Amino acid sequence: MTDALPATDAEAAVELERLALLIGEADRAYHERDAPELSDAEYDALRRRNDAIEMAFPHLVRPDSPSARVGAAASSGFGKLRHGVPMLSLDNAFGPEDFSEFAERARRFLGDVSLSFVGEPKIDGLSISLTYENGALRHAATRGDGSEGEDVTANIRTIAGIPHSLPTPCPARIEIRGEVFITKADFLALNAAQEAAGQKIFANPRNAAAGSLRQLDPAITAARPLRLFAYAMGEASEAVASTHWGYLERLRAWGFSVNDRSTQLADVAAALAFQDQMAADRAALAYDIDGVVYKIDDLDLQSRLGFVGRAPRWAIAWKFPAERATTTLQAILIQVGRTGALTPVAALAAVNVGGVLVTRATLHNEDEIARKDIRVGDTVVLQRAGDVIPQIVEVLAHQEGAAPFMPLTHCPVCGSAAVRPQGEVVRRCTGGLICAAQAEERLIHLASRGAFDIEGLGEKTVREFFTEDLLKTPADIFRLRDHEAAIAAREGWGALSARNLLQAIETRRAISLERFIFGLGIRRIGEANAKLLARHYTSFANWRTQMLDAVQIGSEARSDLGAILRIGPAIATELAEFFAEPRNVETMDALAAQLTIADAAAP
Ligand code: IVH
Numbered sequence: 372m373t374d375a376l377p378a379t380d381a382e383a384a385v386e387l388e389r390l391a392l393l394i395g396e397a398d399r400a401y402h403e404r405d406a407p408e409l410s411d412a413e414y415d416a417l418r419r420r421n422d423a424i425e426m427a428f429p430h431l432v433r434p435d436s437p438s439a440r441v442g443a444a445a446s447s448g449f450g451k452l453r454h455g456v457p458m459l460s461l462d463n464a465f466g467p468e469d470f471s472e473f474a475e476r477a478r479r480f481l482g483d484v485s486l487s488f489v490g491e492p493k494i495d496g497l498s499i500s501l502t503y504e505n506g507a508l509r510h511a512a513t514r515g516d517g518s519e520g521e522d523v524t525a526n527i528r529t530i531a532g533i534p535h536s537l538p539t540p541c542p543a544r545i546e547i548r549g550e551v552f553i554t555k556a557d558f559l560a561l562n563a564a565q566e567a568a569g570q571k572i573f574a575n576p577r578n579a580a581a582g583s584l585r586q587l588d589p590a591i592t593a594a595r596p597l598r599l600f601a602y603a604m605g606e607a608s609e610a611v612a613s614t615h616w617g618y619l620e621r622l623r624a625w626g627f628s629v630n631d632r633s634t635q636l637a638d639v640a641a642a643l644a645f646q647d648q649m650a651a652d653r654a655a656l657a658y659d660i661d662g663v664v665y666k667i668d669d670l671d672l673q674s675r676l677g678f679v680g681r682a683p684r685w686a687i688a689w690k691f692p693a694e695r696a697t698t699t700l701q702a703i704l705i706q707v708g709r710t711g712a713l714t715p716v717a718a719l720a721a722v723n724v725g726g727v728l729v730t731r732a733t734l735h736n737e738d739e740i741a742r743k744d745i746r747v748g749d750t751v752v753l754q755r756a757g758d759v760i761p762q763i764v765e766v767l768a769h770q771e772g773a774a775p776f777m778p779l780t781h782c783p784v785c786g787s788a789a790v791r792p793q794g795e796v797v798r799r800c801t802g803g804l805i806c807a808a809q810a811e812e813r814l815i816h817l818a819s820r821g822a823f824d825i826e827g828l829g830e831k832t833v834r835e836f837f838t839e840d841l842l843k844t845p846a847d848i849f850r851l852r853d854h855e856a857a858i859a860a861r862e863g864w865g866a867l868s869a870r871n872l873l874q875a876i877e878t879r880r881a882i883s884l885e886r887f888i889f890g891l892g893i894r895r896i897g898e899a900n901a902k903l904l905a906r907h908y909t910s911f912a913n914w915r916t917q918m919l920d921a922v923q924i925g926s927e928a929r930s931d932l933g934a935i936l937r938i939g940p941a942i943a944t945e946l947a948e949f950f951a952e953p954r955n956v957e958t959m960d961a962l963a964a965q966l967t968i969a970d971a972a973a974p
Pocket residue numbers: 458459460461491492493494495496497498550602603664683686688
């Protein structure tokens with residue numbers, strides 16, 4: 372690779388494609404396989420080259436550009452930490468016979484003893500080892516290859532429920548292990564926020580937890596709703612209990628959260644009953660579990676049993692079978708998102724999958740539909756395997772005469788052309804603000820928590836007001852006070868609710884620049900980027916002028932914007948496109964005219 376920039380668009384496009392592939396592959400090797408294939412310096416050089424070409428050829432920035440991955444893998448990785456005692460995995464049982472066999476094997480090994488167990492939910496997250504020295508949290512490491520993990524100490528310190536120090540008396544040195552996870556509700560909210568910010572959507576809570584923990588910037592981890600359940604012991608300088616149950620109690624006393632469904636089980640019969648109970652309760656739990664873990668309670672017996680291969684002889688994981696069901700696909704619905712993304716959703720004949728009644732499934736995008744050849748009327752197999760959103764895993768049969776799915780050429784809501792730019796997987800409505808669906812989604816976003824945070828103006832109310840023409844544009848929110856009587860007269864409202872809502876709106880007339888920018892709902896401008904922009908431009912007037920100048924490719928304002936740390940050319944293009952559309956600027960100005968936008972402090 373030479374230092375000179377490519378001479379033509381064609382050359383630049385080829386090189387950008389190559390760089391996207393190389394950097395993507397390096398990221399996967401590093402983050403997913405824990406097996407870096409490039410040195411930090413080589414990796415940095417690739418990224419710098421990519422940024423330089425994008426700066427010179429902004430119109431060629433790829434949708435999968437590495438520069439658009441805000442806050443993800445950056446230039447250097449985590450350090451490595453060696454575990455005092457290896458972090459092993461567990462053998463699996465898939466039915467009562469497997470469990471009985473496990474208990475029988477242990478009894479044979481130990482001679483004739485009676486065994487009791489502790490049953491725990493098997494949390495679907497990622498395991499972590501925390502080392503405390505003289506009561507202070509010193510290191511935190513991921514499992515890695517079992518002997519050595521990544522040093523995520525700084526990130527772990529940002530998790531609210533993890534004690535930074537242990538009350539005395541405690542061992543001089545102790546490794547405490549547990550599972551970092553995200554609840555189902557937090558996962559949905561996180562994905563909604565990620566989507567609003569045009570950032571990566573996580574496939575399931577486990578991926579979201581792993582992605583959130585393995586951030587090179589601990590500030591990003593701090594903003595994610597991570598939690599920990601502590602459940603195991605690593606190296607310890609002295610014994611802390613004689614039973615696993617006693618150890619869990621000790622952990623609780625030290626301030627760790629220990630799963631409240633963990634139970635002492637007197638014998639094999641009790642253990643089998645625990646499995647049934649957890650399977651029945653699984654859907655109602657706030658977090659994903661993929662089975663239960665049984666541990667022999669007596670720690671002396673545990674150490675006599677020891678390990679075989681990579682798993683202890685004293686514990687076993689009983690995995691739930693993947694939850695599947697067969698049903699009919701009644702229709703393929705197309706949802707229109709805030710930034711015009713058209714998302715296909717499966718409407719299904721209602722079916723019970725593992726205790727949850729399912730009527731909708733994600734279809735991801737049109738490529739997935741084509742790959743699986745999903746057609747309306749199909750008999751399909753649904754799966755909920757840890758994932759909160761059910762998926763269609765297989766088509767069993769097409770209905771006679773069913774035609775393959777054809778992507779829409781026009782937005783189902785506003786009729787504007789629907790286009791899929793080359794290289795993107797998402798088709799978008801080009802209607803912008805004239806599309807009622809986009810306008811409505813933008814209003815919901817504007818009133819939402821991280822943005823204007825207007826109490827009482829949640830999604831349901833915005834949708835109703837939108838349908839009733841009380842709200843059409845952002846500025847209308849601040850004109851609702853002219854409709855107090857109409858709001859009070861609505862069913863279920865009354866004078867008091869109307870007044871409360873209008874008061875909540877009034878308190879938001881004074882707004883910070885970063886909330887204002889985030890509230891506009893521009894693609895890829897999430898809370899973090901809105902904050903960067905606010906700090907960089909400090910006032911609304913300055914930001915507005917600079918953004919209008921940045922519409923011009925090659926302008927000073929455009930390169931200044933692209934040069935803000937972590938904004939980069941791809942996001943700069945997104946902002947420029949927003950400001951290039953006069954209707955967007957008009958709508959923004961009308962909103963700004965209702966507000967007092969506070970200046971931000973420079974960084
Ligand atoms: S005990 C030596 N307890 O499952 C055994 N693991 O399949 C140490 N897991 O790597 C693990 N919930 O990430 C244990 N209550 C629990 C668990 C649990 C989830 C995970 C853990 C482990 C994997 C093994």
